[in-house]
Amino acid sequence: MPRHRPVHLPRPTSPPPREEPRAVTLRQRLAELRGPAVAPRPLDARALAALAANPGCKRRALLDGAGVDKAALATALGSPAAFGQSQFAFMRGNAFEAKVKADGGTELMRLLHERLGGPGEPPHDVAVPDLTAAGPEGRAARTALALREATGAGGWALLDHPMLALEVAGSPAYLEPDAVVVHPDGTWTVVEIKSFPMIDGSADAAKVGAAARQSAVYVLALERIAEATDGAEVGHRVLLVCPKDFSNLPAASVVDVRKQRAVTRRQLTRLTRIEDIAAALPEGTTFDPERSPEELDTAVESVAAAYAPECLAACELAFHCRGKARTAGAVEALGRSVRGELGGLTTVGAVLAAAAGKEGDPADPTVAALRRAAALRAEALEGGPACH
Structure with a gap:
């Protein structure tokens, strides 16, 4: 009888994990953001705690997640960090x-x-x-x-x-x-x-x-x-x-x-999606401290920040962000509580114009409160000399 040769069926191969190529791509992208010769700066508890204190800052989330040395970056931008333990x-x-x-x-x-x-x-x-x-x-x-x-x-x-x-x-x-x-x-x-x-x-x-x-x-x-x-x-x-x-x-x-703990956990969950922030950056963006201040300024400004005066005690880029906020007349420079009270008025110029009655809807409670405050201030200043 003819002998039948055994048929060797190919072994089924399991498809590679879907997340692996994405993770590799993310690591490569973060390495490009740091610079080719820059080693990643490890996160510590202080950095993670600072992230939890300002969870809305995409700039810090990306820079810390990529391992960028923010102190070196701030120095290269001309706004070195002036805080730290003696x-x-x-x-x-x-x-x-x-x-x-x-x-x-x-x-x-x-x-x-x-x-x-x-x-x-x-x-x-x-x-x-x-x-x-x-x-x-x-x-x-x-x-x-x-x-x-x-x-x-x-x-x-x-x-x-x-x-x-x-x-x-x-x-x-x-x-x-x-x-x-x-x-x-x-x-x-x-x-x-x-x-x-x-x-x-x-x-x-x-x-x-x-x-x-x-x-x-x-x-x-x-x-x-x-x-x-x-x-x-x-x-x-x-x-x-x-x-x-x-x-x-x-x-x-x-x-x-x-x-x-709850706030920090939410922020860490958000940090795991830093690839979304990185994907929105212009091609070729890098935070390599060896680049020119002009290039670095453009790169930093391409990521939205959420500056608040509290950042001065926790973030190396705080002085740079404060300077930009002041130049733009952003009300964030006055503090989170002030920013929350002003609603849709996002600049100091808009606030002053609304208080002077030049802009804004009088039916808006914020605009009405500003105009009332401006009127009280004017009344106090007019009556001031008579009080002496």
Whole structure:
């Protein structure tokens, strides 16, 4: 009988993932925006917190997502950033943090037990795992393992400067909180140690808000690890430790970061779509600091910004954006609250014209309020000399 040769059917091949070519294209596009010889600047918690504070700024979202060095870009534009922590403040902050964490974190655990613990004595048997590893990726993996082990052990653990990973715009951002405490019940608490004073039990509201936004980033990163850890739960109340009054003694307060966490999460979701912002840019746009100031100015202005005076304390490009806002007469330069009150009047010129009765609909409540204010001002100025 004739022998039949076996028929070898071709093995079915699975189609490549649809997202992969898109991700590669996005990485290439972001590299072009940075410049061919410019290494990406990694995102940190401060940068992510600043993004959450101004979620409507497409300019910052794109530049941070692309890893552009905004300080170098601002210098090349002729508007260098004039803020930052002084060397003295940096050394003072490090000395205070070392004091808080001395003796295996005894004082830190006392403060945490006082604010977040239950009845009884502060914990004394606290594990302090070694988080040493090669590179940020290795440290992040070692931190995740230490968190799982500490949660499974069912005791107290203090992780000093753990490394957390959070995916931002398709690439990992490595974050380093001051400390994370694991409770016996599996709760993880973020600890932020700051050098600004806490006077009479309260600190500067703006600085506390910045610390809360920064801590919310750490909470989000911890939640990714907690999802894969049995019995783990990330607390939304963080422990803020500051110097008490005008001394170097530590004091602590609890800050609820649920609102900041929600805002930051929405902003990170928006950041994952930076390819939409990049796709709208003119061909050949780049933020390479080696380009001429004129080219860089054109590139920066091709991305919409949402300037506010608060940007001066958080963004390296704030002075450039403020100059442009003032030149254009934009009311944003006066603050978000003023901008919100003025409705459709977007320039200072339009506001003054409406107040003078030259422009605007009298039926518009904003225009009516401006004209009433202008009339009261004129009346006060006319009657001013008679009052002396």
